[in-house]
Amino acid sequence: AQSVTQLGSHVSVSEGALVLLRCNYSSSVPPYLFWYVQYPNQGLQLLLKYTTGATLVKGINGFEAEFKKSETSFHLTKPSAHMSDAAEYFCAVSSYGGSQGNLIFGKGTKLSVKP
Amino acid sequence: DAMVIQNPRYQVTQFGKPVTLSCSQTLNHNVMYWYQQKSSQAPKLLFHYYDKDFNNEADTPDNFQSRRPNTSFCFLDIRSPGLGDAAMYLCATSRVRGNTGELFFGEGSRLTVL
Numbered sequence: 372a373q374s375v376t377q378l379g380s381h382v383s384v385s386e387g388a389l390v391l392l393r394c395n396y397s398s399s400v401p402p403y404l405f406w407y408v409q410y411p412n413q414g415l416q417l418l419l420k421y422t423t424g425a426t427l428v429k430g431i432n433g434f435e436a437e438f439k440k441s442e443t444s445f446h447l448t449k450p451s452a453h454m455s456d457a458a459e460y461f462c463a464v465s466s467y468g469g470s471q472g473n474l475i476f477g478k479g480t481k482l483s484v485k486p
Numbered sequence: 487d488a489m490v491i492q493n494p495r496y497q498v499t500q501f502g503k504p505v506t507l508s509c510s511q512t513l514n515h516n517v518m519y520w521y522q523q524k525s526s527q528a529p530k531l532l533f534h535y536y537d538k539d540f541n542n543e544a545d546t547p548d549n550f551q552s553r554r555p556n557t558s559f560c561f562l563d564i565r566s567p568g569l570g571d572a573a574m575y576l577c578a579t580s581r582v583r584g585n586t587g588e589l590f591f592g593e594g595s596r597l598t599v600l
Contacts, residue, residue: 380526403588405588407591412574412594412596413593413594414490414492414576414578414591414592414593414594415529415576415578415589415591416591417588417590420588461528461529465588473531473534474589476528476529477528478527478528479526479527479528481526
């Protein structure tokens with residue numbers, strides 16, 4: 372069985388500060404890992420994904436995440452927060468080669484950015 | 487270019503009055519999903535279609551039904567909405583061949599039940 376744990380339901384940072392959103396996963400098979408962002412009253416937009424290969428993946432809007440198998444983690448970072456980054460972020464896992472791509476989502480982390 | 491389009495974006499209905507939400511896609515993906523997302527919660531999968539093959543999640547209430555008349559369209563029918571069904575409903579698609587599990591989401595339909 373697969374699961375995702377996001378540490379911290381709410382993270383607040385100052386504009387220009389480092390953003391770190393934590394995600395740990397559990398999977399009995401090699402996972403595909405994703406970060407999605409959701410702005411108020413909108414759907415989910417893919418930020419980045421890890422499938423195979425390079426463990427440091429870069430996404431849109433300056434975000435990146437590093438897959439660490441030994442720590443079963445896939446934390447999301449951005450060096451300098453911008454006001455427009457305020458949103459809810461969901462980490463998700465999918466089983467390797469899953470033909471129907473059923474994602475298991477974490478509970479989400481709401482990011483606030485203070486001026 | 488919008489690829490997964492949901493209508494309406496906002497729907498208000500009365501307790502017990504049936505409602506239908508629609509989803510269309512231009513990606514030609516085989517799989518279409520319906521998720522329910524309540525306030526400050528993760529999306530919860532209700533069901534999905536693999537082509538015409540319907541797959542219901544075990545804990546999806548009977549009040550929720552779905553139709554997929556063709557590859558491009560999928561509908562969510564709520565037969566008798568209760569107050570607890572107020573939520574954002576998200577449609578998503580994925581491809582099968584070369585799938586990495588990525589889902590493509592629409593912007594959602596927010597349902598209010600009075």
